[in-house]
Amino acid sequence: MQFETSNLSLAAVRADCIAIGLHDDGKFAPLAQQVDEASGGRLKQLQARGDLPSRLGETLLLLDLPGLKAERVVVVGLGAPADFDRRAWRKALSAALKAVLRTRTLRLALALERPAADQKPGGDYYFGRAVAELTHAALYRTNDLKSARKPKPAALTRVLTAAIANEAAANVKRGFVHGSAVAGGMKLLRDLGNLPGNICTPRYLAEQAKGLASAHRSLTVKVLDEAGIRRQKMGCLLAVAAGSAEPPRFISLEYRGGKAGAAPIVLVGKGVTFDTGGISLKDPGAMDEMKYDMCGAASVLAALQVVAELRLPLNVVGLVGAVENMPGSRATKPGDIVTSAAGLTVEILNTDAEGRLVLCDALDYARRYKPAAVIDIATLTGACVIALGHHTTGILGNDDALAQELVAAGQRADDRGWQLPLTEEYAEQLKSNFADLANIGGRDGGVITAAAFLGRFTKGMSWAHMDIAGTAWLSGSQKGGTGRPLPLLADFLIERAGRGG
Numbered sequence: 214m215q216f217e218t219s220n221l222s223l224a225a226v227r228a229d230c231i232a233i234g235l236h237d238d239g240k241f242a243p244l245a246q247q248v249d250e251a252s253g254g255r256l257k258q259l260q261a262r263g264d265l266p267s268r269l270g271e272t273l274l275l276l277d278l279p280g281l282k283a284e285r286v287v288v289v290g291l292g293a294p295a296d297f298d299r300r301a302w303r304k305a306l307s308a309a310l311k312a313v314l315r316t317r318t319l320r321l322a323l324a325l326e327r328p329a330a331d332q333k334p335g336g337d338y339y340f341g342r343a344v345a346e347l348t349h350a351a352l353y354r355t356n357d358l359k360s361a362r363k364p365k366p367a368a369l370t371r372v373l374t375a376a377i378a379n380e381a382a383a384n385v386k387r388g389f390v391h392g393s394a395v396a397g398g399m400k401l402l403r404d405l406g407n408l409p410g411n412i413c414t415p416r417y418l419a420e421q422a423k424g425l426a427s428a429h430r431s432l433t434v435k436v437l438d439e440a441g442i443r444r445q446k447m448g449c450l451l452a453v454a455a456g457s458a459e460p461p462r463f464i465s466l467e468y469r470g471g472k473a474g475a476a477p478i479v480l481v482g483k484g485v486t487f488d489t490g491g492i493s494l495k496d497p498g499a500m501d502e503m504k505y506d507m508c509g510a511a512s513v514l515a516a517l518q519v520v521a522e523l524r525l526p527l528n529v530v531g532l533v534g535a536v537e538n539m540p541g542s543r544a545t546k547p548g549d550i551v552t553s554a555a556g557l558t559v560e561i562l563n564t565d566a567e568g569r570l571v572l573c574d575a576l577d578y579a580r581r582y583k584p585a586a587v588i589d590i591a592t593l594t595g596a597c598v599i600a601l602g603h604h605t606t607g608i609l610g611n612d613d614a615l616a617q618e619l620v621a622a623g624q625r626a627d628d629r630g631w632q633l634p635l636t637e638e639y640a641e642q643l644k645s646n647f648a649d650l651a652n653i654g655g656r657d658g659g660v661i662t663a664a665a666f667l668g669r670f671t672k673g674m675s676w677a678h679m680d681i682a683g684t685a686w687l688s689g690s691q692k693g694g695t696g697r698p699l700p701l702l703a704d705f706l707i708e709r710a711g712r713g714g
């Protein structure tokens with residue numbers, strides 16, 4: 214997909230479709246005005262008849278308007294001018310793209326009004342990013358395994374954004390490049406999440422990491438098999454894998470783009486390729502969705518793909534603990550006590566609290582890199598979904614500055630997270646009579662006690678934890694991966710590399 218900026222008049226623009234927006238106050242913004250004038254007042258006539266949409270996200274396709282080179286015009290409603298914020302703009306743009314993709318448009322000129330938020334510093338960059346991300350999101354097709362013939366792919370190959378001033382063009386174009394890379398990462402993340410557990414196994418994730426490393430010379434991969442994991446004394450990770458015939462894998466994927474000695478950012482992903490709950494078996498209800506329990510791991514792989522593609526001047530390490538959590542005759546039982554790589558003993562009171570067991574050993578592994586920051590990403594708790602719903606990623610950690618840096622990145626990237634308090638008293642809920650700590654802390658404050666467990670393994674490192682249980686996928690008729698929290702993570706990394714908006 215090619216993205217360009219253009220300053221041509223809309224009458225002359227070389228595109229076979231123009232998308233314009235219309236507010237509900239009946240006034241035409243300058244770009245809609247241009248189309249109206251070029252077509253000899255055709256839009257005004259249609260508006261007078263009451264045929265043009267103005268409610269947010271409503272669309273209408275107009276064919277062969279006179280006076281325009283483009284043979285199609287998609288009109289999208291922008292709603293009330295007073296409510297036209299970034300979110301409304303994204304919604305309108307997505308709706309317009311959807312309408313465009315129902316046609317055989319090859320070259321699209323986007324001539325929607327931009328929201329006021331775009332006038333802020335960095336606005337042009339984020340405009341470019343959002344255009345690229347939303348275009349690719351509209352083009353995304355779920356990687357289903359249906360045997361029927363796939364529908365024809367969309368024809369769209371070029372998107373140009375109209376009315377971009379010359380001094381804004383460079384930033385918009387950088388946004389296009391970054392947004393396209395983020396979209397590529399989101400596709401990888403969504404595809405991996407959507408794959409069923411019988412395909413996307415720990416070994417499959419390891420193969421994906423190897424594939425990334427062979428596609429990018431700046432990436433090096435190392436995969437530990439079960440014996441290698443045992444040599445690292447990762448007793449907690451192995452306790453989760455114990456019940457499954459699928460062997461675990463531990464993946465490290467290193468990107469060297471920064472100065473040789475510069476401390477890396479280490480990303481750690483929960484890669485539970487299927488979470489049955491183990492002996493503490495889950496209810497059958499929506500158990501199929503536990504194929505998404507590797508979205509933290511996939512976010513890490515996707516983030517490294519983005520970083521490598523954009524050649525960011527940073528050192529970044531991705532670590533993934535990949536396991537399947539199954540019941541079985543060798544499975545870990547409630548009450549079993551195991552020793553983590555860090556040496557702390559853990560009483561596993563609930564085998565369904567397995568993500569933290571995988572992460573604690575991976576977080577300990579991160580220490581050898583003397584990281585500038587460690588960020589783990591995990592579909593860790595149902596409690597996070599209760600607390601924040603599906604809109605906001607839970608962010609916790611032992612370094613408020615780092616946590617707030619992630620919150621700010623999510624704000625800028627329209628992929629929001631919110632910090633929850635991780636104060637010392639929560640760790641007390643993890644006391645065990647028989648081991649250094651238990652792997653559960655009761656129902657109350659479940660998002661936070663899960664983080665408190667991880668906090669026992671990250672002392673002395675600048676660490677943040679992202680609970681993406683609510684944000685990484687959607688249920689119901691929209692079931693599927695969302696590609697979150699990649700925009701947030703990518704923004705954080707781009708900003709750390711000094712290449713942001």
Ligand code: BES
Pocket residue numbers: 488490506563565566567568592593594595596598653654659682683
């Ligand atoms: N993978 C789940 C968390 C989860 C649940 C994500 C629902 C998305 C939707 C995790 O391994 C888990 O089972 N957590 C338990 C922890 C509890 C046993 C302390 C949970 O949240 O119920």
Ligand code: MN
Pocket residue numbers: 488490564565566567568
């Ligand atoms: Mn679980």
Ligand code: ZN
Pocket residue numbers: 485488506565567568592593
């Ligand atoms: Zn899980």
